[in-house]
Amino acid sequence: MSRLLMSDSVGAVVATVMGGLAMTFVGNEEGLRLSRYTDIRGIKTICYGETEKAFFDKIYTKKQCDDMLLNRLEEFASNIEKCITKPMSPKTEVAFISLAYNIGYGRFCKSTVAKRYNAGDREGACNAILLWSRAGSNPKALIKRRKREQMMCLTGLK
Template sequence: MSRLVKRSVLGALVATAAGLMAITHTGQEEGLRLKAYKDIVGVPTACYGETKNIKMGMSFTKAQCDEMLLKRLDEFGTKVETCVKRPMKDRTMVAFTSLAYNVGSGGFCGSTVVRRYNAGDHKGACDAMLMWNKAGGRVVKGLTNRRERERKMCLADIG
C-alpha cells in the first residue's frame, strides 16, 4: 500500500493527506466521464482517465469512479515508491504519481525522470517530466499543459 492510501479500521481504503492531494490533482487533470469513450489515440477510457478493463458501452457512477481512482492511485503510488529510491516530499510524490497514472508505471519507472531523481537531480527530474507531452507520436497541447502543472508541483518541493 502506498503512502497515498491507508486502510481504515473497517478495512476500507482511505486517502491520506497526500492521497487527497493526488485525488484532487489527478481528478482535475483527467476530468470525469461516466461513460466509456475513446481517448485521442483510440483507447477505451472512462471515469478519471481509467483504461484498465474499460470497454466501449460501459457506464459508471461517480462513486464507482472515485473508488476506482483511489485504488489505481494506490497502485501507481506503490510503483512510484518502488522505482524512486530517494525520499520524496508530498508534492513530488503526487506529481510523479500523476505522471505514472497517465503514462503507465513501466514508462515512468524507465524514464529520465526517475533516473535523474535517483541520481540526486531533483530539478532535472522535474524538468524531464516535460518530455511526456506526446500521444500517437505528436505533441498534444493538453499534455504539454498538464506536464507544466506537474513540473511546477514537483519543483515546489525544492528548497
C-alpha cells in the same frame, strides 16, 4: 502499501493529505467521464482516464469512478515508491503519480524523470516531466498538463 494508505497516526495524516491531493490533482488532470469514450490516441477509456476496465459499455457513477481512481492511485504510488530510491515530498510524489498514471508506471520507472531523481538531480527530474508532452501524433498535446506536473514537482522540492 504506499504512503497513500499508511495506517499509523502520523502516517494516516500524511496519507489523508497525499490521498486528497493525488485524487484532486490527477482527477482534475484526467477529467471525469461517466461513460466510455475514445481518447486522443484511440484508446477506450472510462472515468478518470482508466483504460483497464474500459471494455464495459456502461455508465458509471461518480462514486464508482472515485473509488476506481483511489485504488489505481494506490497501485501507482506503490510502484513509484519501489523505483524511486530517494525520499520524496508529498507534492513531488503526487506529480510523479500523475505522470505515471498517464504514461504507465513501467514507463515512468524507466524514464529520465526517475533516473535523474534517483541520481540526486531532483530539479532535473522535475524538468524532465516536460519530455512526456506527446499524445498520438501531437508533440505538444499534453504540455499544459506536464507544466502543471512540473510545477507541483518543483514546489515539492522547496
